[in-house]
Amino acid sequence: MSGLLVAATAPDRDVDVEVAAGPGEVVAVLGANGAGKSTALALAAGLLRPARGRVVLDGTVLADAGGPGRRPAWTPPHRRRTALMTQDALLLPHLAARDDVAFPLRARGVGRREARRRAEGWLARVDAAGLADRRPAQLSGGQQQRVALARALAAEPRALLLDEPTAALDVAAAPAVRALLAEVLAGGDRCALLVTHDVLDVVALAHRAVVLEHGRVVEQGPVHGPDGVLAAPRSAFAARLAGVGLLRGTAATGGLRRPDGTLLPGRPAPGCAAGTAAVAAVPPSALRVVPAGTAGALPLVVAAVEPRGDVVRLRAADGPGGEPGPAVDVPLAALRPGAAVPGATLAVAVDAAAVRVRAALG
Numbered sequence: 001m002s003g004l005l006v007a008a009t010a011p012d013r014d015v016d017v018e019v020a021a022g023p024g025e026v027v028a029v030l031g032a033n034g035a036g037k038s039t040a041l042a043l044a045a046g047l048l049r050p051a052r053g054r055v056v057l058d059g060t061v062l063a064d065a066g067g068p069g070r071r072p073a074w075t076p077p078h079r080r081r082t083a084l085m086t087q088d089a090l091l092l093p094h095l096a097a098r099d100d101v102a103f104p105l106r107a108r109g110v111g112r113r114e115a116r117r118r119a120e121g122w123l124a125r126v127d128a129a130g131l132a133d134r135r136p137a138q139l140s141g142g143q144q145q146r147v148a149l150a151r152a153l154a155a156e157p158r159a160l161l162l163d164e165p166t167a168a169l170d171v172a173a174a175p176a177v178r179a180l181l182a183e184v185l186a187g188g189d190r191c192a193l194l195v196t197h198d199v200l201d202v203v204a205l206a207h208r209a210v211v212l213e214h215g216r217v218v219e220q221g222p223v224h225g226p227d228g229v230l231a232a233p234r235s236a237f238a239a240r241l242a243g244v245g246l247l248r249g250t251a252a253t254g255g256l257r258r259p260d261g262t263l264l265p266g267r268p269a270p271g272c273a274a275g276t277a278a279v280a281a282v283p284p285s286a287l288r289v290v291p292a293g294t295a296g297a298l299p300l301v302v303a304a305v306e307p308r309g310d311v312v313r314l315r316a317a318d319g320p321g322g323e324p325g326p327a328v329d330v331p332l333a334a335l336r337p338g339a340a341v342p343g344a345t346l347a348v349a350v351d352a353a354a355v356r357v358r359a360a361l362g
């Protein structure tokens with residue numbers, strides 16, 4: 001099998017994940033702090049030995065804890081054809097960028113001159129040719145990440161492991177590094193796992209996403225499309241990341257039956273049978289404030305008020321499982337006195353076509 005499979009339990013941590021990336025696929029690994037994202041990458045990179053399960057890259061078993069009919073196996077990190085890039089570039093302080101990038105090549109036995117020549121090529125690849133002679137102290141955060149990416153690529157990995165690569169960068173540097181990653185990740189059959197808390201990284205770089213909670217995969221699917229993890233999330237974490245409200249109930253013809261008996265209009269996804277536990281993903285664009293008493297309107301009790309440019313986002317309280325409450329955007333000039341305060345009750349019309357109803361997570 002081509003691509004990367006991490007189906008393993010970490011030692012001494014309550015993390016037991018199954019994450020796969022096919023050839024050329026970028027998989028975003030999402031979840032709250034402590035969910036197990038970095039642990040999944042550490043298992044792939046060989047920084048942790050699995051207590052159970054295995055890690056396989058392009059059909060080669062990199063790690064196997066062994067078991068009935070399976071021998072234990074272990075490939076050390078530097079032999080794995082994986083490259084890890086973290087939010088801190090971790091460049092060696094005494095080395096010029098050229099020598100830092102040449103480091104993995106030298107470790108693989110490439111001669112000094114040839115390693116430097118190739119290192120310069122990789123620096124050029126990440127638009128950092130002019131930085132070859134500089135040491136880390138002479139580089140900005142964004143420049144350091146470019147050099148770190150060149151070093152990762154120099155190892156010619158089959159799997160790139162990116163742990164919050166844009167998290168430490170300022171608002172000017174992050175888009176440039178993101179664009180560079182998009183270029184590097186596009187095409188070819190090298191796969192990647194991308195840990196991020198940034199929805200822009202997810203939409204710009206990833207094809208699929210897995211969501212971890214307490215060391216387990218709770219949700220996975222494509223990033224894009226109407227039933228993707230962002231448009232139709234099923235976990236509270238993915239809904240919050242996507243800026244989408246999430247309501248619980250049971251699937252019904254024409255929407256979601258809420259515990260209070262009201263029907264939230266929406267489109268049940270294929271296979272989401274009426275009467276089964278379900279969640280509705282409600283983007284702010286699906287809601288519109290209408291005059292009180294409008295036929296079919298639902299009440300929204302404001303819990304939080306967030307100014308956003310020329311609109312104010314009025315958000316209902318979170319659900320019992322921490323699901324983000326649905327929110328409606330109201331143009332500043334259209335706000336009535338008393339509407340933009342916690343406790344206010346608004347009437348909202350729901351665009352059923354924009355609300356996706358999917359089976360609740362087990």
Ligand SMILES: Nc1ncnc2c1ncn2[C@@H]1O[C@H](COP(=O)(O)OP(=O)(O)OP(=O)(O)O)[C@@H](O)[C@H]1O
Nearest residue numbers: 012013014015031032033034035036037038039040
């Ligand atoms: N070095 C360690 N030794 C023991 N337990 C650890 C270690 N590092 C992390 N853990 C535990 O393993 C679990 C998963 O941590 P991990 O760092 O993988 O989460 P994460 O999703 O990457 O979080 P974050 O977003 O904060 O980076 C947590 O319970 C954490 O406390």
